[in-house]
Amino acid sequence: MANIQYVTKEGLDKLRAELHELETFERPKISQQIAEARDKGDLSENAEYDAAKEAQGLLEVRIARLKENIGNSRIIDESKLDASKVSILSIVKIKNLANNQEMVYTLVPETEADLAKARISVNTPIAKGLLGKSVNDIADITLPNGMTLKFEILEISLS
CATH class of the missing domain: 3.10.50.30 (Transcription elongation factor, GreA/GreB, C-terminal domain)
Incomplete structure (x- = not known):
């Protein structure tokens, strides 16, 4: 069941801007970090790779939560x-x-x-x-x- 949350138009715009920032800039940056770490060799002992993969997981969770919040948002009619x-x-x-x-x-x-x-x-x-x-x-x-x-x-x- 959807957890409806009421927001102002400005609040919804802020959520959308954050989602855009994460998907457009942060996601490619982390993908690049993973690719660079992968190029350094053995992944089983590569702390940079592990850190980048963990950061990617956290980012994807944040993106999913933002999408859910935006989808469940209803603008308050002032x-x-x-x-x-x-x-x-x-x-x-x-x-x-x-x-x-x-x-x-x-x-x-x-x-x-x-x-x-x-x-x-x-x-x-x-x-x-x-x-x-x-x-x-x-x-x-x-x-x-x-x-x-x-x-x-x-x-x-x-x-």
Whole structure:
């Protein structure tokens, strides 16, 4: 059964660009390395050949995963998103009620998460706790360590 994943158009374009890079440039480069190592003689004691074959195997696994991800991807129709409730692609301003610290996060598909840019995956405990909530709602979020935090939703907008 297909494991459907939702992505933005930019996220899908990024996956396709990576696949193109691997198939067009990396695969021929590794094939060349294997050919050069093969030309050096006895393959049973050729560490260069073994390393190149291992790199080829890892590359082929990565290519297969990318193809599967691309095939299972569905682009999110941003025009159908509702800014009154937290959903994927929402920009959410929240306040930690324990320390009154305010944070702003954008909830994105897992493949597009980047904590340095405050883009968190919808699969994280915080995002799961926020999904479906509205402004002024309190979200009780249980962290993996068992601790529960309370966040107030201050603002919701779409990117």
